[in-house]
Amino acid sequence: MTDTAPGLPRLGTTLFSLSLEQRQPGRDFASLVNEVAARDLGPGLEMVAFQSLRGWPRLSDAAVREVRGVIDASGLTPSCLAINNDLGLYPGRLLSDDESYEYVAVQVRGAAALGFPVTRVGVETGPAILERLLPVAEELGVKVGVEIHAPLTIEAPPVASLKDLFTRLDTEWLGFIPDMSSSMRAVPDAVDDAHRAAGIAPELTALTKELWAEPGPTMAKFPELERRAAEAGANPAQVGNLKMMFTMHGKMEPERWADFFPHVVHVHGKFYGVVEGPEGLTDPSIDWPAVARVLRDQHYTGFISSEYEAHAYSDRYNAFDQVRLQHDMLKSLLEAEPAVAR
Amino acid sequence: MGPLDDQVVRADSLTATPDGLDIAVYSHWYRALPLPSLVKADLTVDGERIEPSTLSVTVNGHRYGFGELAEHGDEYWFTTDPVVLHVPVETAPGREHRVQLLLGLSIPYILTGPDRVPLVAPSSTDKTLTAAGASS
Numbered sequence: 001m002t003d004t005a006p007g008l009p010r011l012g013t014t015l016f017s018l019s020l021e022q023r024q025p026g027r028d029f030a031s032l033v034n035e036v037a038a039r040d041l042g043p044g045l046e047m048v049a050f051q052s053l054r055g056w057p058r059l060s061d062a063a064v065r066e067v068r069g070v071i072d073a074s075g076l077t078p079s080c081l082a083i084n085n086d087l088g089l090y091p092g093r094l095l096s097d098d099e100s101y102e103y104v105a106v107q108v109r110g111a112a113a114l115g116f117p118v119t120r121v122g123v124e125t126g127p128a129i130l131e132r133l134l135p136v137a138e139e140l141g142v143k144v145g146v147e148i149h150a151p152l153t154i155e156a157p158p159v160a161s162l163k164d165l166f167t168r169l170d171t172e173w174l175g176f177i178p179d180m181s182s183s184m185r186a187v188p189d190a191v192d193d194a195h196r197a198a199g200i201a202p203e204l205t206a207l208t209k210e211l212w213a214e215p216g217p218t219m220a221k222f223p224e225l226e227r228r229a230a231e232a233g234a235n236p237a238q239v240g241n242l243k244m245m246f247t248m249h250g251k252m253e254p255e256r257w258a259d260f261f262p263h264v265v266h267v268h269g270k271f272y273g274v275v276e277g278p279e280g281l282t283d284p285s286i287d288w289p290a291v292a293r294v295l296r297d298q299h300y301t302g303f304i305s306s307e308y309e310a311h312a313y314s315d316r317y318n319a320f321d322q323v324r325l326q327h328d329m330l331k332s333l334l335e336a337e338p339a340v341a342r
Numbered sequence: 343m344g345p346l347d348d349q350v351v352r353a354d355s356l357t358a359t360p361d362g363l364d365i366a367v368y369s370h371w372y373r374a375l376p377l378p379s380l381v382k383a384d385l386t387v388d389g390e391r392i393e394p395s396t397l398s399v400t401v402n403g404h405r406y407g408f409g410e411l412a413e414h415g416d417e418y419w420f421t422t423d424p425v426v427l428h429v430p431v432e433t434a435p436g437r438e439h440r441v442q443l444l445l446g447l448s449i450p451y452i453l454t455g456p457d458r459v460p461l462v463a464p465s466s467t468d469k470t471l472t473a474a475g476a477s478s
Contacts, residue, residue: 052421056418122451195343198343
């Protein structure tokens with residue numbers, strides 16, 4: 001496996017990047033893992049448990065052995081298992097705190113059985129549940145990280161309360177998982193394909209991108225987007241799709257990721273496409289040079305899981321090829337200067 | 343919205359059975375969802391609206407009434423598996439049907455608004471397809 005130099009963040013892939021490939025005829029879990037390894041897109045391997053593992057969250061012993069066997073044989077290193085707190089599991093009510101704790105704790109135990117050192121939960125898993133999970137995490141040696149994903153930014157109230165919790169507990173077993181969807185510099189061009197397929201006029205896509213790029217908090221721009229899109233003839237479903245661009249693509253300055261340290265347990269290398277520019281490989285929608293600088297300055301040596309998400313908008317690109325390009329770009333950015341000794 | 347919408351009902355999704363039309367439906371969400379997440383199946387076949395209460399659904403080899411799905415929160419619809427909607431309309435192998443389906447999946451971990459209501463992710467299909475014969 002190609003790895004970055006010692007003292008630097010390590011690269012990897014989440015199988016979520018391969019959501020469309022997963023559905024191709026003849027594909028199975030082993031073939032996806034093996035192709036990640038064969039294309040040298042490790043060493044880290046992440047997956048969404050509910051996406052990749054049939055029978056989750058109650059895997060049989062035989063299924064655990066089989067999954068571990070596939071990962072071991074591939075030579076990849078388990079980096080993070082994304083788990084879910086399905087609070088809205090039943091119609092008309094949310095899970096109680098006890099139910100929610102149990103729902104997540106079972107999955108943290110499952111991650112330990114599979115050999116993953118980190119689990120990812122969403123921000124719906126609040127401080128009270130996280131504090132209850134801490135003894136489980138400690139006992140199993142599995143970290144629980146809360147993903148900071150668009151529309152969340154450093155300013156979001158849940159982030160402050162999580163930071164307070166991690167500081168108060170002073171533990172390495174709970175922390176943050178930054179996802180670059182929160183700190184984008186442009187709406188990705190891949191949305192053009194999805195909007196075209198949904199019958200949204202290119203002028204409306206352009207208008208939304210323009211409003212997104214203007215200064216000011218994104219949430220405050222919703223009324224203007226709704227008004228102008230309706231004036232331009234968008235139907236309610238199309239307005240919903242346009243609003244999703246504001247929700248899925250955050251505008252926090254990438255330098256602000258430094259404020260999440262020292263509580264970062266894993267990083268999601270979210271991206272929507274890397275292209276060859278005049279000065280080499282570049283990501284038009286995410287400022288990776290700035291992100292790489294933060295991670296290096298913070299002496300982060302955990303994994304960056306490449307998370308290609310343009311498949312939600314377009315099937316025009318090969319996800320394996322895209323992750324390859326992102327790895328080449330990241331390796332060169334991270335190794336641009338000698339690593340600082342810790 | 344996205345490439346998976348086109349795969350919700352596929353070219354080979356229709357099967358004629360002695361009891362009616364079976365429609366294999368694939369999820370447009372990227373992960374397995376608990377069965378209560380299947381909250382909406384607004385289905386029209388050849389212009390005729392099908393009452394959801396008349397539908398039954400086969401998932402993981404079990405057949406449930408559409409309304410019963412809400413009780414099976416401990417069972418999951420896996421990412422790559424179809425569920426089969428059993429539709430009480432007359433058909434025969436080789437017959438063409440126009441299938442219009444608005445599928446709504448309740449996403450149990452994405453809570454929206456001040457009341458923290460799960461997001462319902464819609465996917466809309468309008469296809470005219472030929473029913474195959476049921477294999478014995």
